[in-house]
Amino acid sequence: MPGPVPESPVTHHHTAAEDTAPGGVRRRSVLATTAGVAAAAAFLDGAPARAQGATGADPGPDSVQLTWLEGAPAESPGSTWGVPWGPGRFPGDQAFQLTGDDGAAVPVQTWPLAYWPDGSLKWTGHAVGPAARQESFTLTAGEPAAPAFAVSVSDTKRHVDVDTGVITVRLPKSGTDLIEYVKRGSRTIAKDGQLVNITQKEAPDPETGSVSRDRYVSEVDDVEVEQTGPVRAVVKVTGTHRRTKGRGKSWLPFTVRLYFYAGGESFRMVHTFVYDSDGEDAFIAGLGVRFKVALTDELYDRHIRFVGEGHGQLTEAVRGITGLRRDPGQAVRDAQIAGQALPDPATWDQRVTTRLHWIPAWGDYSLAQLNSEGFAIRKRTKAGHGWVPVDQGRRASGFAYLGGPSGGFGFGMKDFWQRHPTGLDIRDAHTDEATVTVWMWSPEAQPMDTRFYHDGLGQDTYPEQLDALEITYEDYEPGFGTPNGVARTTELQFWAVEATPTAERLGAMADAVRAQPQVIAPTEHMSAAGAFGGLFGPVDRSHPVKAEVEDTLDFLFEHYRTEQDQRHWYGFWDFGDFMHSKDVDRRIWRYDIGGYAWDNSEISPDQWFWMHYLHTNRADVFRFAEALTRKTSEVNCYHTGDWAGLGTRHGVQHWGDSSKQVRVSNANYRRYFYYLTADERTGDLLRSLASSEETALVLDTGRKIRAEDDPWNPDRNAVGIGFGTSWAALAAAWLTEWERRGPDWEFCRDKVLGTMETIAAQPNGFAQGSADYDLDTGRYAIEAEPVTERSNLSNSFGRIEICAELIQQVDMPAFEADWLKYSRFYTATRAEQEAEYGGRFGDLFLYSYTRANAFVYARTGDESQARLAWDRFRGAKDAPDYSPLETETVTGTLNTVEWWPNGGTNDMAQWGLAAIQILHLVGEFAPDE
DSSP: OOOOOOOOTTTTOOSTTTTSOTTOSOTTOBOOOHHHHHHHHHHHHHTGGGHHHHHTSOOOOSEEEEEETTSSOSSOSOEEEEEEOOTTSSOTTOOEEEEETTSOEEOOEEEEEEEOTTSOEEEEEEEEOTTOOOSEEEEEESOOOOOSSOOEEEEOSSEEEEEOSSEEEEEESSSSOSEEEEEETTEEEEEEEEEEEEEESSOOOTTSOOOOEEEEEEEEEEEEEEEEOSSEEEEEEEEEEEESSSSOOEEEEEEEEEEEETTOSEEEEEEEEEEOSOSSSOEEEEEEEEEEEEOOSOGGGOEEEEEOSTTOEEEEESSOOSSOSSOOOHHHHHHHHHTOOOOOGGGSOHHHHTTGGGSOOOOEEEEEEEETTEEEEEEESSTTSOOEEEEEESOOOSEEEEEETTEEEEEEETTTTTTOSEEEEEEOTTSSEEEEEEEEEOTTSOOOOOSOSSOOTTOOSHHHHHHHHHHHOOOOOTTOSOOTTEEEEEEEEEEEESSOOOHHHHHHHHHHHHSOOOEEOOHHHHHHTTGGGGOOOOOOOSSHHHHHHHHHHHHHHHHHHHHHHHTTOOSTTTTTOOBSOEETTTTEEOTTSGGGSBOTTTTSHHHHHHHHHHHHOOHHHHHHHHHHHHHHTTTTBOOSSTTTTOEEOSBSSTTTSSOEETTTSOHHHHHHHHHHHOOHHHHHHHHHGGGGGGGGGTOOTTTTTOOTTSOOOGGGSEEEEETTHHHHHHHHHHHHHHHHHOTTOHHHHHHHHHHHHHHHTSTTGGGGOEEEEETTTTEEOBOSSOOOOOOSSTTTTTHHHHHHHHHHHOOOHHHHHHHHHHHHHHTSOHHHHHHHHSSOOOOSSHHHHHHHHHHHHHHHOOHHHHHHHHHHHHHOTTOOOOOSOOOEEEOSSSSOEEEOOOOOHHHHHHHHHHHHHHHHHSGGGOOOO
């Protein structure tokens, strides 16, 4: 059985120079002519009318049966999701109605997420409130039912007020508070909601002792109402953190979105901050969200709740009356444990009542999850006194509650233990005003250290850096391993309840924190509507070979999920990602070897896992892909500065490699999550990528291999951008922005159509590899001479998938013809390639690129391409052999692990994408054995 396919730095080299032709800006090129521009204009005039013809398909279903990802939730703060529709099915202003499985109308809010070129709806966003917890729903065209209590928004000069019908929340437009108060009726449950940050200048070192720390709080710059109801309201707050004492810098710009649902007693917060430091002299020692909670109940009626693993709970009161030397009575003790108001003290055993003042009041509680394998809870009476250990556990839910019979505040953070070091704090619960904090970085941990991990090792010149690449596969360059501009997004949920919830409900609330309840459409609808190019279908084990492929797909997913847990791929910056390659000698992944460590979206695993979810509708796959998108779209990419819009190649640190490219910030990888969930933060990221080609004027990606007689000249506003990994990412960003804005959005529409036309017009079409791109016109120059590119990676970063969607979206026969021709010949013999193109293509991942042959069959009906797809997918010389699908238990390593020596992320991701698409597009041609 062969081992994993090796990755050769010689044949598979993709550093900062990748996707730029060695010749740089070619003098023999000529920019598109006036006649070409006129032809494009003529095409634009006719495009909408031909949009449906571009798909060649029925407009798809006119209704959809919806379910919950993890089953109907016991506690739902509200849910938002996306649904695709075929071209021409519904006009852009179509209203929708929702009915439950009982036939009753369910209030729903709808808005467009994307349009087809004819203006019809391509994707719609929908929201339901907390009361919608039926097992399933049917979504059809029609007028929606109105909620009993519509969420309303009042936008004034000084503040924004939101009323869900149950709670009212005020959001100031300036100052340090994001939230001035949260009221339930006339009672203020919580107030002064703000962001907090603790920072130190000294490098983290457990032996340095006490260090000076600065404290920062949020400073609101802008408040924008994005949605006003009636079912869902969204408010965006932006600002920075400013120092609380003395004069000093403001830093850590943030974006916080607050979500409110009709009839809801909770609100959701999606918090994003940008790390605007090089990490050398500013170390985050604490990062959190803080509220003050009003308390009026007696100390024995003030309840503390922490939900640990599962639904296990710490059930305490500020002043406990259980376990005392004198017994107040069974009914009294039962009430305190249940979180109910205690009976009148006059009914207690008076030996307790007269001595209540001797029972300590425990005002402070702290839960710290400093790693993925353990949390600890401690408490104290008040500041200045010693902490008492309470208990420990493994993986806390990230949810806590403080309150009593007259009302209380629940607070929690998603992916709490996975994103360690985290914490939940309660302070001063023995007073009339307690403080609660959700720590996204716990101050009980060592401060965050984002400095580069080595001193450069003498790699001062490009030749030295290229030579080092040959041994560690790391593309190093001084000053490029900086975290300045990366980001992280965290999801939180807060409740203002009328009384302490039951233990059962607290467990359900913790589940809602762990995984926001998600409504989903089934695979069958998504495929029939042509979502994401229609390249997937439902699981099919009707044939032995299909069953074998399905089993392998499942095994590979389980392999990554198992590895994530047994390798502890968790932590604030790390959770969601995985490693690139295995070290078969150490029986580990190569976490410490240059470009073989963190994967950073290399060779499209993001797409693979989302496609696997679309194929299976499995909840565990969705959550795995969700965490991956949250991490790779934020941590791997730059959001401010000259490199904004670029991502960092795989490496020991997520931002460490000097190769900064759009293939990593790739919109192909983010579109799935955005359209399935209508997530506004991901929408922001996609929008920011719509102009990311402009970074080509700031950073020369070919700088390390550029010839001296071919200087980089960005002043021309025309730069070499390859048709492979770069164009695929850019085209996905342009398409997404075009379809989100509507068919008349010229800025991105013209770049999509202009590059499609000018790629097809090249002497060798896609095989030409690259050309000069004019940032003013959004078009490629037409090369004078044919060239045949040999990149192994051109199809590996979403190009096959985005071309399928472009052909579905746009009726441009020349583009489709060239793409189908290129797809036929990429997996053809070298002799056939030479005869057609005058050169041959790369020869890695050929087994995977046969999914493009399957697409050729789907568009042309050429059965030879269907059979070729199966033959090369299973029998190409580089096709991985994953048998046997069995692990072995390995001891003697740091932890006992289940070890599987096969595969690396590159080949597994590409194999997985091919498997799903071939099963769907040419499944009926599966071979007998």
